[in-house]
Amino acid sequence: MITVYGYSNSGNCHKLRLLLTQLGREFNWVEVDSTGGQTRTAEYLAKNPNGKVPMIEADDGRIMTESNAILCWLAEGTAFWAGDAWQRAQVLSWMFFEQYSHEPFVAVARFIRGWTPLGSPRRADLPKLQERGHQALAVMEQHLKQHPWFSGEAYGIADIALFAYTDVADEGGFDLAPYPAIRDWLQRVHKTPGFVAMPPPPVEAASRIALPD
Amino acid sequence: MITVYGYSNSGNCHKLRLLLTQLGREFNWVEVDSTGGQTRTAEYLAKNPNGKVPMIEADDGRIMTESNAILCWLAEGTAFWAGDAWQRAQVLSWMFFEQYSHEPFVAVARFIRGWTPLGSPRRADLPKLQERGHQALAVMEQHLKQHPWFSGEAYGIADIALFAYTDVADEGGFDLAPYPAIRDWLQRVHKTPGFVAMPPPPVEAASRIALPD
Numbered sequence: 001m002i003t004v005y006g007y008s009n010s011g012n013c014h015k016l017r018l019l020l021t022q023l024g025r026e027f028n029w030v031e032v033d034s035t036g037g038q039t040r041t042a043e044y045l046a047k048n049p050n051g052k053v054p055m056i057e058a059d060d061g062r063i064m065t066e067s068n069a070i071l072c073w074l075a076e077g078t079a080f081w082a083g084d085a086w087q088r089a090q091v092l093s094w095m096f097f098e099q100y101s102h103e104p105f106v107a108v109a110r111f112i113r114g115w116t117p118l119g120s121p122r123r124a125d126l127p128k129l130q131e132r133g134h135q136a137l138a139v140m141e142q143h144l145k146q147h148p149w150f151s152g153e154a155y156g157i158a159d160i161a162l163f164a165y166t167d168v169a170d171e172g173g174f175d176l177a178p179y180p181a182i183r184d185w186l187q188r189v190h191k192t193p194g195f196v197a198m199p200p201p202p203v204e205a206a207s208r209i210a211l212p213d
Numbered sequence: 214m215i216t217v218y219g220y221s222n223s224g225n226c227h228k229l230r231l232l233l234t235q236l237g238r239e240f241n242w243v244e245v246d247s248t249g250g251q252t253r254t255a256e257y258l259a260k261n262p263n264g265k266v267p268m269i270e271a272d273d274g275r276i277m278t279e280s281n282a283i284l285c286w287l288a289e290g291t292a293f294w295a296g297d298a299w300q301r302a303q304v305l306s307w308m309f310f311e312q313y314s315h316e317p318f319v320a321v322a323r324f325i326r327g328w329t330p331l332g333s334p335r336r337a338d339l340p341k342l343q344e345r346g347h348q349a350l351a352v353m354e355q356h357l358k359q360h361p362w363f364s365g366e367a368y369g370i371a372d373i374a375l376f377a378y379t380d381v382a383d384e385g386g387f388d389l390a391p392y393p394a395i396r397d398w399l400q401r402v403h404k405t406p407g408f409v410a411m412p413p414p415p416v417e418a419a420s421r422i423a424l425p426d
Contacts, residue, residue, distance in 0.1 A: 049352045050314060064302060066309040073302035089277060089286035092305070096279040100312045101263060139262045 003028040005044075006054040009205070010034065011107055011164030012067040013054040014198045019074055019160055022194040035115045068095040071157040080156040087152045094150045094158035097139070105133035107165040110172035113213070114205035126213050130173055137179055140166070144181035148188065155192050163189045168198065171209045216241040218257075219267040222418070223247065224320055224377030225280040226267040227411045232287055232373055235407040248328045281308040284370040293369040300365045307363045307371035310352070318346035320378040323385035326426070327418035339426050343386055350392055353379070357394035361401065368405050376402045381411065384422045 004020070004027055006013030020027045032038045032053050039051045048055045048065050055065045064070050072092075075081035081091060109129040112122045140162065143150065150158035167186055169176060176183055189195065201209060217233070217240055219226030233240045245251045245266050252264045261268045261278050268278045277283050285305075288294035294304060322342040325335045353375065356363065363371035380399055382389060389396055402408065414422060 049355050050310065052314075062299070064299075064306060066306040066313075068309050069302050069306035072305050073298060076298040076302070085286060085289040086275070086277075089282050089289070092285050093277060093279040093282035096281050096309070096312055097263065099309055100279075100317075101265075104313075104317065142262050 001026050001028060001059065003030055003057045004054055005030045005032045005047075005057070007032055007034045008199050009201055010053060011168065011198065012103070015067050015160050015164045016054050016056070016070055016074070018164075018196055019071055019080065019157065021196045022192065023074065023078065023080070024194070025074070035111075068099060068157075068161050071095070071160060075157045079154060080151070080160075082154070082156065083152045091151050091156060091158045095161045097136075098158075098161045101139070102133070102136040102162065103165060105129045105136060106169050106172055106174065108172075109133055109174070110165065110168060110209075113173060114171060114201055114209045118208060118211070123213070126173065133169070133172065133174055137166070137169070137174065137176070137182060141179045141181050144185050148185070155189065159185075159189060164198070171201065173213055214239050214241060214272065216243055216270045217267055218243045218245045218260075218270070220245055220247045221412050222414055223266060224381065224411065225316070228280050228373050228377045229267050229269070229283055229287070231377075231409055232284055232293065232370065234409045235405065236287065236291065236293070237407070238287075248324075281312060281370075281374050284308070284373060288370045292367060293364070293373075295367070295369065296365045304364050304369060304371045308374045310349075311371075311374045314352070315346070315349040315375065316378055318342045318349060319382050319385055319387065321385075322346055322387070323378065323381060323422075326386060327384060327414055327422045331421060331424070336426070339386065346382070346385065346387055350379070350382070350387065350389070350395060354392045354394050357398050361398070368402065372398075372402060377411070384414065386426055 004016050006016060006029065008014070008031060032044070034053045038044065039053055045051055047063050050065060052065065054067050054070065055063060056070055057063055064073060072081060081088060109126055112120065112126060116122050149155050150162055163186065166182065200206060217229050219229060219242065221227070221244060247266045251257065252266055258264055260270070260276050263278060265278065267280050267283065268276060269283055270276055277286060285294060294301060322339055325333065325339060329335050362368050363375055376399065379395065413419060
């Protein structure tokens with residue numbers, strides 16, 4: 001059985017909980033508070049020198065990092081990553097889009113709003129992060145006006161990758177009202193078999209998130 | 214025959230020229246100066262709403278974006294992306310690392326140094342970008358002390374992805390002297406069959422790059 005090292009309020013980590021649950025696979029979950037320095041211990045860095053969550057460990061001790069690569073490994077041979085080579089690469093294309101053009105803005109804005117002190121100088125970055133995040137959301141909206149999913153004919157790992165932080169984009173200060181196709185898609189994902197939602201943020205983060213920027 | 218839309222001095226674009234050449238595949242190359250706004254025209258955005266290079270177009274007009282996804286599609290069924298599902302996902306892991314933890318720092322520092330005016334306010338970002346870039350280089354160095362390649366047993370697409378901007382990291386102000394394993398690996402890549410180097414930067418960029426930060 002694999003062990004997931006993750007922080008439950010991280011979208012990148014929640015991707016794995018969601019897919020593993022939907023695959024019906026048992027797994028161990030070791031909670032690692034990446035916001036509190038637990039990915040920077042010597043013990044953790046020995047397993048993942050890049051010091052990030054999530055990470056998985058197989059029974060034989062082998063390690064894999066990078067949420068979207070782990071999704072690919074878990075989904076191999078399943079309907080969550082289906083189609084011919086072109087279609088499977090299109091799924092990867094959306095997953096690289098997520099990590100390069102979406103997560104660094106949508107997720108980081110959420111992190112700054114909820115997990116940094118109210119006086120943090122990083123809050124000055126929010127307008128630029130939100131501008132870039134909206135650019136990514138606009139690209140998603142345009143796709144979803146013509147296609148029901150990001151993973152080809154059916155729901156799959158590109159949807160899971162993009163869903164994770166889009167579903168909590170409001171916590172980063174993003175109003176999804178201008179994106180009706182995204183809102184419909186989020187609802188479709190919520191209704192997929194075995195869906196599991198990310199837990200709400202801890203109290204202190206939630207109280208910060210409730211404040212205006 | 215596929216058409217590549219790319220800027221020859223972009224590492225992300227050069228990845229495709231390198232793999233296509235090493236695969237012995239013919240291709241058309243349409244030069245798109247992403248530094249001069251050519252990815253923001255209505256015509257370009259109609260093909261790639263995310264407005265980035267590289268992009269490939271098949272004879273039937275189908276489009277694929279994201280350099281590393283395109284590498285995967287091109288390498289499917291070849292020795293450049295070999296091994297079992299675990300190994301192939303480890304290759305993806307390094308490619309996601311490249312796009313999340315390496316390119317936004319190593320490549321962006323190079324872009325700012327060479328392709329923005331000397332008085333650009335973005336130059337104030339260089340120290341932070343270089344700090345984060347060195348963190349990525351340290352992770353690579355640690356891997357390369359124990360393994361000859363990033364793609365498993367042999368050279369492959371994870372090496373191509375990480376090579377592109379590491380080989381020109383000096384142009385971003387990165388001194389590779391502290392990374393002997395990276396320097397040896399760069400030399401091994403240079404010696405792979407069919408290797409082709411990125412062209413030197415345009416004169417104006419080269420003259421800026423030659424200046425201290």
